[in-house]
Amino acid sequence: MDEKGFVEGVRRYMSQLREEKRYSSTKSYQDALNSFIKYSGTENISYSDINKANLLRYEAYLLEKGCMRNTVSTYIRRLRCIYNKAVENGEAAFIPSLFKGVFTGVESQRKKSLPPGDLNRLMTVPVKGERLRKTQLALCLMFQYGGMSFVDFAHLHRGNIKNGVLDYNRRKTGTSMRLEVLDTAEVMCKELAGERAGNSGYLFPFLSGTKNGHEAYLEYNAALSRFNRNLRMLKEVAGIASDVTSYTIRHSFAMALKEQNVPIEMISELLGHKSIKTTQIYLRSFSLEKMTMVNKSCFENVYDYMPEVG
Known part of the structure; x- marks a missing residue:
């Protein structure tokens, strides 16, 4: 495997995104790549470096740096996308459940709305x-x-x-x-x-x-x-x-x-x-x-229940 294959794969895909004028997506992949290069300490990253143990370490690294879980998910999903494309192109080995166990979901942001x-x-x-x-x-x-x-x-x-x-x-x-x-x-x-x-x-x-x-x-x-x-x-x-x-x-x-x-x-x-x-x-x-109002109403409807007189 090419020791720079993964980095080149990301950059190749970013070029495609730029051609499609998907500039926001391009930046997202660039951010993920910069993060993974910083974690790895080198740009010499092969597809074989995208393995279960390394992904778990990378996830822990991001969390220790204070990244939000949704940010962690975004970065790892970007890695997954590039790896899957490499598998399709025969550039990387298919590994079942490779990304299972690392967070790739979306966590609800509970403090975004205002009363x-x-x-x-x-x-x-x-x-x-x-x-x-x-x-x-x-x-x-x-x-x-x-x-x-x-x-x-x-x-x-x-x-x-x-x-x-x-x-x-x-x-x-x-x-x-x-x-x-x-x-x-x-x-x-x-x-x-x-x-x-x-x-x-x-x-x-x-x-x-x-x-x-x-x-x-x-x-x-x-x-x-x-x-x-x-x-x-x-x-x-x-x-x-x-x-x-x-x-x-x-x-x-x-x-x-x-x-x-x-x-x-x-x-x-x-x-x-x-x-x-x-x-x-x-x-x-x-x-x-709202929860209190509904709870109170529910209790009162039961506690003060009066059967209809037929």
């Missing part, structure tokens, strides 16, 4: 300056647009809203989304869009519309970073201790629906998920208050 009170303060707290006002408007609109992700929000065109209906395809999955625009959202949309966005081709003023390929990917990442920085400023003004990012809005939307007893099938469709399993990852446990 209604915190959401209300973020949406309504008086702010000074155009930057925070636009951030607040964007937050409110993303929530009203069905918990829309920032990547879809930033790439909306004016043509995506016609006759009061929002119609677009999710950039992550291609899922077709269609939602009636609320009256409150229409007013906020006009304020946030202003006049500048008409020149960029986009509805909202986050992207220039002049970049292509990798440069467009970098511009979007910079816009996302700015938005998350502005959200941190907004949450400080609102006096909220919890972390707030663009993902918080989406997760909070899902949890607010769950607390209102909306069926998970409806939540999943509003979020544009292809699988209810994905939606379940978003939804942590019900709030303590």
Whole structure:
């Protein structure tokens, strides 16, 4: 086996991803490769180095460094993908259950959503300056647009809203989304869009519309970073201790629906998920208050039970 076969295999696949303009995936594989090279202490990594014992040691190494379990899973799944491609190409040996026993799942993130009170303060707290006002408007609109992700929000065109209906395809999955625009959202949309966005081709003023390929990917990442920085400023003004990012809005939307007893099938469709399993990852446990209310109601219905008199 080539002693650099694995590293070359990753780089070959990243070249393919770049050609397909899948820049986010390219970065994910690059991060995983950098991590595994750092762990190995060398770039001379053959496919035979991807063995059960080494994978377990690598998993322990990542956890000791303080990596989240989902990060560990992402890195190991990237290794698995490259190894499986090498097996298909006859470059690596097939080893049954090679990746069994190392974490490759998804762990629910229980602290991403905010309670209604915190959401209300973020949406309504008086702010000074155009930057925070636009951030607040964007937050409110993303929530009203069905918990829309920032990547879809930033790439909306004016043509995506016609006759009061929002119609677009999710950039992550291609899922077709269609939602009636609320009256409150229409007013906020006009304020946030202003006049500048008409020149960029986009509805909202986050992207220039002049970049292509990798440069467009970098511009979007910079816009996302700015938005998350502005959200941190907004949450400080609102006096909220919890972390707030663009993902918080989406997760909070899902949890607010769950607390209102909306069926998970409806939540999943509003979020544009292809699988209810994905939606379940978003939804942590019900709030303590909700659990207490249901528990109390259940007990009282039984304890105070009165049979119907026929």
